Structure formats: structure tokens, C-alpha cells
Amino acid sequence: MAGASDKARFYLEQAIPQLQEFKEKKIFNEEEIRNLVKKRSDFEHRILGRGSQPIDFARYAAWEISLEKLRQKRCKRLRIKDSSAYTGQARIFQIFDRGTKKHPGDVALWMSYLEFARQEKATKKFKLVLTSAIRLHPTKSELWLYAARWTLESEADMNGARSYMQRGTRFCTQSRDLWIEYAKLEMIYLAKIAMRRKILGLDADEAIEGLENAEEATDDGGFTTSADVIAIPDFKTNTLRPSMIKGVKVDSEAAKDPMTTPALNGAIPIAIFDAARKKPFFCPAAAEDFFDMFASFTQVRCLPKILQHVLDSMIESYPRDSCTCSCYIRQPLLGIESVSPEFPIAIGSTLDRLKETMTTVKDKSELSKKMIAWFERILSLEELDPGIQTVIRHTMKKLD
Numbered sequence: 001m002a003g004a005s006d007k008a009r010f011y012l013e014q015a016i017p018q019l020q021e022f023k024e025k026k027i028f029n030e031e032e033i034r035n036l037v038k039k040r041s042d043f044e045h046r047i048l049g050r051g052s053q054p055i056d057f058a059r060y061a062a063w064e065i066s067l068e069k070l071r072q073k074r075c076k077r078l079r080i081k082d083s084s085a086y087t088g089q090a091r092i093f094q095i096f097d098r099g100t101k102k103h104p105g106d107v108a109l110w111m112s113y114l115e116f117a118r119q120e121k122a123t124k125k126f127k128l129v130l131t132s133a134i135r136l137h138p139t140k141s142e143l144w145l146y147a148a149r150w151t152l153e154s155e156a157d158m159n160g161a162r163s164y165m166q167r168g169t170r171f172c173t174q175s176r177d178l179w180i181e182y183a184k185l186e187m188i189y190l191a192k193i194a195m196r197r198k199i200l201g202l203d204a205d206e207a208i209e210g211l212e213n214a215e216e217a218t219d220d221g222g223f224t225t226s227a228d229v230i231a232i233p234d235f236k237t238n239t240l241r242p243s244m245i246k247g248v249k250v251d252s253e254a255a256k257d258p259m260t261t262p263a264l265n266g267a268i269p270i271a272i273f274d275a276a277r278k279k280p281f282f283c284p285a286a287a288e289d290f291f292d293m294f295a296s297f298t299q300v301r302c303l304p305k306i307l308q309h310v311l312d313s314m315i316e317s318y319p320r321d322s323c324t325c326s327c328y329i330r331q332p333l334l335g336i337e338s339v340s341p342e343f344p345i346a347i348g349s350t351l352d353r354l355k356e357t358m359t360t361v362k363d364k365s366e367l368s369k370k371m372i373a374w375f376e377r378i379l380s381l382e383e384l385d386p387g388i389q390t391v392i393r394h395t396m397k398k399l400d
Contacts, residue, residue, distance in 0.1 A: 008044035015040065018087045025083060027074050039063065047098070054106035057099030061112065064092045089120060100132075107133075107140050118150065126150070141175035144168025148185065149240060158189060169275075176286050179276040180293055184240050186268045187297045193264060194299050266302035269294065270309050277313060284323035287314045291327045298335040307331060322367040325357040330374060338381040347388055351395060368399040 019037070022028040028036065043060040046052060068088035075083045096113040103109055110133040117126040130150075134143050145168070148161040165182040172178050273290055276282055291310045297303060311331060314324040332349035336342050354371060361367045375392050378384070 004045060004048040007048050008041060011044055012037070012040060015091065018091075021083065021087075022071075025078075025080055027071060027078070027080065027083065036067070047102075052102070054099060054103040054109040057095060057103070058109060058112050061092050061095045061099070061116065064088065064095060065116070068092070089122075092116060093122075093125065096129075100129075104136055107137055107142065110137070111142070111146065114146065118154075123154070138171040141168060141172040141178035144172065145178060145181055145239070148181075152240070161185060173279050174281050176276075176281045176289065179272065179279070179281075180286075180289055181240055183269050183272045183276075183290060184293055186272065187294065187300060188240060190264065190266070190269075190300045190302070191297050194301060264302070266300075266306045266309075269306055273306075273310060273313070277317075284314065284318045284321040287318070288323040288327055295330075295334045303335065307334065320360055320362040322361055322363045322370060325361045325367050326370045326374070329353045329357060329371065333378075338378075338384050344385070344388060347391070351391070354395070372396050372399055 019033055022033055022036075023030065043056070043063065047056045047060060068085070071083065071088065072085065075081075093116075096109070096116065099109050100106075100113060110129070113129050114126065114133065117129055130143075130147055134147065137143055144164050148164040148168075151157045151160040151164060162185065165178070165185055168175075168178055169182055276286070276290070287310065291307065291314075294303065294306050294310065300306075311324075311327055314321075314327060318324045329350055332346045332353070333343075336346050357367070358364060375396050379389060379392060
């Protein structure tokens with residue numbers, strides 16, 4: 001069997017045509033080319049050695065990506081139009097292929113591979129890599145969510161995204177986040193239908209400004225980057241966002257009467273929540289996460305029905321838990337603007353519920369922390385009535 005040096009020489013020789021092009025077209029000078037060869041040789045010996053790690057492949061790929069970007073900039077500056085970009089791209093794909101074959105269990109390396117293929121708009125390659133990654137790691141919830149996000153962003157395929165989520169939840173029975181994201185996907189779809197009904201004039205009196213608010217609340221930025229490795233999507237911060245579903249056509253669904261159509265009346269999010277209740281991860285905190293996620297979609301007509309169903313389930317299973325009491329206290333104020341005439345009445349109902357639950361809750365200190373944090377968010381609202389501010393501050397002092 002060939003040693004590491006022979007294998008490294010084999011892969012280095014494959015890059016000779018590219019180096020000759022660099023020299024002939026004067027993209028890089030001879031000194032720079034010698035440095036490139038030395039750097040590649042170091043990377044090759046490192047990844048072919050016995051103690052190689054997945055991060056070594058990621059760093060090698062990141063270096064090749066930076067080299068390809070430098071080549072493109074120099075070609076643009078020198079006005080060289082016949083320099084091929086496929087050689088560099090193919091080499092980067094080869095590095096990721098070698099890395100995932102040697103370390104098939106490293107999900108971060110697979111995610112880096114997927115992200116590079118997505119950035120390069122190599123759709124066919126992306127689908128092949130995604131299929132291989134999911135087959136190897138069907139219980140990794142981040143892969144299913146990434147697949148659903150890509151389906152919505154790139155292909156505007158709601159059915160495809162829903163299919164990924166359904167299959168993911170069958171495998172990832174321990175993942176709370178994936179189940180919440182699946183329910184969020186359906187809420188985003190209902191929000192888009194609500195917006196479309198407004199545009200078509202079917203719900204002329206309904207306000208749908210909550211979609212933009214939900215966009216701001218759920219859009220936590222792009223993919224993370226670092227200096228020495230290719231970006232890996234962050235599952236915790238990069239979740240499904242309303243902007244991903246803008247290309248999905250919903251005219252036929254929007255024309256239906258939501259009061260007579262179960263799917264438009266909240267049946268699917270409720271079914272997802274009920275299915276999640278049977279999973280091992282379900283607990284009062286998980287139920288509260290569902291409640292908070294649903295509450296952010298104030299433009300959905302069936303939201304009160306969904307929230308009431310979640311709250312009834314929590315009261316049935318965890319009547320004295322602080323999470324249940326927190327949701328029960330906050331329910332009257334959800335979806336009401338701070339400048340609305342109904343806001344003071346809702347605040348009164350909230351304070352009555354707070355007084356009621358403080359006598360029955362199991363952990364008063366935990367509930368007090370939740371309420372203080374929530375009241376602070378209310379105080380940050382613009383145009384909040386000074387009298388209401390005074391009442392809330394007084395209540396916070398009593399809780400503290």
C-alpha cells in the first residue's frame with residue numbers, strides 16, 4: 001500500500017495543469033506558485049496522516065476557497081476572461097469528498113460541504129450530498145431542518161419542506177427544536193395565506209402587520225463564518241423564517257373559507273403539538289416554547305384557538321407548574337397593541353391572573369422571574385401609557 005507521501009504526491013500532481021495556467025496567464029508569479037505548492041503539500045500530508053481530524057479537511061477546503069476567490073479577483077483586475085473556475089471548484093469538492101469518506105460521522109464537515117455547494121449554486125451536487133448526509137445521520141435534526149430551509153429558499157416548495165419535516169420528526173423523536181420548527185413552518189404558511197386573503201380582498205377588515213413582526217423576531221442573521229474553516233450553519237440561530245416562503249403560491253388555498261377548512265383553521269399546528277406531547281422530550285418548558293412560538297403569529301385568524309388548545313393541555317398535565325402559570329397570565333395580552341383601547345383592560349386581566357396563580361403555583365420564585373422579564377419587555381414598548389407603566393413597575397417591585 002502506498003504511503004502518505006506517495007498519496008500526497010499523487011494529489012499534488014493533479015493540480016499541475018492549474019499551476020501551469022497560473023504561470024502562463026501570469027495570475028500568480030513563480031514565488032507565489034512555490035508558496036502555493038508548499039502550502040498544499042503541508043495540507044495533503046496533514047490530512048493523509050494517521051492523526052488527521054475533520055477540522056484539517058475543513059481548513060484545507062477553506063484555504064482552497066480563499067485561493068479561488070483571490071484568483072477571481074486577479075482575473076477581474078487583469079481582465080483575464082478565459083481562466084476556468086471549474087478546476088478550483090472541482091478540487092474543493094474533491095477535498096470534501098475525501099473528508100466525508102474518511103470521517104463520515106462528523107456532521108459539521110457534512111454541513112460545511114452542503115454550505116459550499118449551496119453557495120456555488122451546484123444544485124445537483126447539493127442534492128447528492130444532502131441525500132448521503134441524511135442517510136448516514138437520520139437522527140440529526142439539524143440536517144432535516146437545513147434540508148427544509150433550502151427547499152423553501154431555493155425552490156419555494158412547501159410540500160417538499162413539509163415532507164422533510166415529517167420524515168425528520170419520525171427519526172428525531174428527542175429533538176424539541178425540530179418539532180417546534182415544524183409547527184412554525186405551518187404557522188408561516190397560515191400567515192402567508194392570511195396575507196394573500198388580504199391582498200385578494202377576502203379579509204378586508206383584518207390586520208396582517210404581524211407577519212413583518214414575525215420576520216424580525218425569527219430572522220437571527222446569516223450563516224456564521226470564521227477565518228480558517230468554511231462556514232457551518234448554526235441550527236440554533238438559523239431557523240425557518242417567513243421570508244423563505246415568499247415564492248410559494250397559495251392563491252387556491254387563500255380562496256377557501258378558513259372557517260370551514262380544518263387546515264386553515266389551525267388543525268395542522270394543533271396536530272403537531274398533540275403529537276409532540278407523546279414524545280420523550282415533552283415537558284412544561286417545551287410546551288411553553290410551543291406557546292411562545294405560536295403567540296408570535298398574531299396575524300393568523302385561528303391563533304386564539306391554537307393558544308387555547310396549548311394552554312388547556314398544559315393546565316391538564318401541569319396545572320401548578322410555573323411555565324403553565326406564565327402562559328395563563330400572558331394570554332389576555334397576546335396580539336393586542338399597546339396603543340389599543342383594549343390594552344388597559346387586558347393588563348387588568350393579566351394582573352388578576354397573576355394574583356390568582358401566585359397562590360397556587362409550585363415555584364413562586366421561578367414564576368416571578370418569568371413575569372419580571374416579561375414586564376420589562378412590555379415597558380420597552382413605544383407609546384405605552386404612563387399610568388400603565390406605573391402599575392407595571394409597582395407590580396415588578398412586589399414580585400422582586
